Amino acid sequence: MITARGLVQTFRTGRGKNAKEVRAVDGVDLDVAEGEVVGFLGPNGAGKTTTLRMLTTLLRPTAGTATVAGYDVVKDSVQVRRSIGYVSQVGATFSGAYAGDEVVDHGMLYGMARADAVRRGQELFEQLQLDGLWRRMPRNMSGGQKRRLDVVMGLIHDPSLVFLDEPTTGLDPQARANLWEHIQGLRTRFGATVFLTTHYLDEADALADRIVIIDQGTIVASDTADNLKAQVSGDLVDLEVASAEQVSSAAERLGSIATGVETDGRRVRGRVQRAGRAVPGLLRDLDAVGVELDSIEVLRPTLDDVFLTLTGRSLRDAETADTTADTTPDPEEVSA
Numbered sequence: 001m002i003t004a005r006g007l008v009q010t011f012r013t014g015r016g017k018n019a020k021e022v023r024a025v026d027g028v029d030l031d032v033a034e035g036e037v038v039g040f041l042g043p044n045g046a047g048k049t050t051t052l053r054m055l056t057t058l059l060r061p062t063a064g065t066a067t068v069a070g071y072d073v074v075k076d077s078v079q080v081r082r083s084i085g086y087v088s089q090v091g092a093t094f095s096g097a098y099a100g101d102e103v104v105d106h107g108m109l110y111g112m113a114r115a116d117a118v119r120r121g122q123e124l125f126e127q128l129q130l131d132g133l134w135r136r137m138p139r140n141m142s143g144g145q146k147r148r149l150d151v152v153m154g155l156i157h158d159p160s161l162v163f164l165d166e167p168t169t170g171l172d173p174q175a176r177a178n179l180w181e182h183i184q185g186l187r188t189r190f191g192a193t194v195f196l197t198t199h200y201l202d203e204a205d206a207l208a209d210r211i212v213i214i215d216q217g218t219i220v221a222s223d224t225a226d227n228l229k230a231q232v233s234g235d236l237v238d239l240e241v242a243s244a245e246q247v248s249s250a251a252e253r254l255g256s257i258a259t260g261v262e263t264d265g266r267r268v269r270g271r272v273q274r275a276g277r278a279v280p281g282l283l284r285d286l287d288a289v290g291v292e293l294d295s296i297e298v299l300r301p302t303l304d305d306v307f308l309t310l311t312g313r314s315l316r317d318a319e320t321a322d323t324t325a326d327t328t329p330d331p332e333e334v335s336a
């Protein structure tokens, strides 16, 4: 559904002797299969939106090639646009008409007959819990309602491939959970392929079959959330031993399956690959040598641990570090 090879986007920023070139996307390869839900994760300024804008034909790649739904993003941009749905980060701009009319107009822009656009729009309003808001102006909607209206606009023509740029940023937890359900439904109900960018770890974790991590314009990992977590750090197994005399014996047993074993009072902890499989054996082992436990805790690594291991920075720190990035618009940008 999506193939990209060596995608590059450079921007020129500043003037005169302050001019410099930013390589926002620096050689990205991507392969997304039909029906996959891919989460494109990375800190602010990593190059997510820029990649998405190249894939959706809004920005011409400086170098590299990409096909989307079988069409070349440069040569066949019209066909690409007809084949996809796109919910941009900033959201759609609305003219001041009723929400329902905006949606119908949008559908007709994609070549739908008015009656079909009305029927499909009303269905989507119901599915996205916007019923009753057909005759409301978007500017009088809440942030969450407006974001869901953006999603309706992106889906009105039943695209089999949907690009969502940070779909839940700025939504309250309930609206977020609600939108997650609908994003999951896109695949389960319509068999759609979904490519979404996010800087929320839990969002990528919850929604995506596969997570592609981008940092400073380069892809640093691509796998399922479980595999990424398993490869990178292992689960933290934290034992609390009943008596202090048994600590060394517990540490020795844990050491047979764990790395980085450390002790702290009656606590013994270490990292274990796929702890779910290893812990039952460990418990039998401890029992056999007479070690009694007060508690055992197994903490799965987070995607932040993964990011930290891959890049040496936590996703949060990487985000704070980017607040000074220069985002002067570039004249090369093409209009939608």
Ligand SMILES: Nc1ncnc2c1ncn2[C@@H]1O[C@H](COP(=O)(O)OP(=O)(O)OP(=O)(O)O)[C@@H](O)[C@H]1O
Pocket (backbone or CB within 6 Å): 011, 012, 013, 022, 023, 024, 025, 042, 043, 044, 045, 046, 047, 048, 049, 050, 051, 089, 199, 325, 326, 327, 328, 329, 330
């Ligand atoms: N039009 C532009 N002109 C100059 N620099 C740009 C432009 N657009 C993006 N950049 C720069 O390119 C880099 C990548 O930006 P991009 O918006 O793709 O990141 P992102 O991962 O989508 O971040 P966010 O999560 O904040 O949306 C950043 O350093 C950004 O400042």
